[in-house]
Amino acid sequence: MKYLISEEQNRLLKEEMEQPNFEKLAKKLFEKQVSRGGQPHIDKSILKFFDLSVWSKQFGILTRTLRNFLGNEQSVKLTEELLQQTFKTDRYNFSGGYSFEFKVKPIDQDDGQMWVEVYILPGGVVDLLLTGNGITDLKEALNDQSMGWEIENEVKEIIDEVFTEEITYKTGVSVDVERFFVQD
Numbered sequence: 001m002k003y004l005i006s007e008e009q010n011r012l013l014k015e016e017m018e019q020p021n022f023e024k025l026a027k028k029l030f031e032k033q034v035s036r037g038g039q040p041h042i043d044k045s046i047l048k049f050f051d052l053s054v055w056s057k058q059f060g061i062l063t064r065t066l067r068n069f070l071g072n073e074q075s076v077k078l079t080e081e082l083l084q085q086t087f088k089t090d091r092y093n094f095s096g097g098y099s100f101e102f103k104v105k106p107i108d109q110d111d112g113q114m115w116v117e118v119y120i121l122p123g124g125v126v127d128l129l130l131t132g133n134g135i136t137d138l139k140e141a142l143n144d145q146s147m148g149w150e151i152e153n154e155v156k157e158i159i160d161e162v163f164t165e166e167i168t169y170k171t172g173v174s175v176d177v178e179r180f181f182v183q184d
Helices: 007-017 022-035 044-050 057-070 072-082 138-143 148-171
Strands: 101-110 113-120 125-128 134-137 174-182
Touching: 022 057, 044 057, 057 072, 057 148, 072 101, 072 148, 101 174, 125 138, 134 138, 138 148, 138 174, 148 174
Parallel strands: 113 174
Antiparallel strands: 101 113, 125 134
């Protein structure tokens, strides 16, 4: 879905976002999605429309509004259902040279946050083209003395982005990786 607005409308929108009624605007957006037969959700076009990043204060308000719109109990239930799938990183353009699948085990949840353990399934690879190593087993790359820490950080970033798109945008719940394991 695309949103077209004039410069004047954009200026007014930015003023509204700095005021308490940003929540009202977000709620109206979710109501409109439902009235069109869809599920209330956040996506990149909405972020672009509101000129938000996932790190902004307004994104936190937007996700809280989505949770409230769905109802906290329903939001958590939907999050738990979505976390039961096997996630595949090669479905996303931000996964770069990484290709792996992972499953999730919820550990704890509280007030719009869920903590999980991530289990990366066997067969994951990373393309270390810039190092001249080519495609390498992900577990081997993580254990490498010189670059394992960097690979670990990049894997966590990819998982976080997958969770943002697959969970937070749909439920308003933020999913945090407590730890991850690469299975043999």
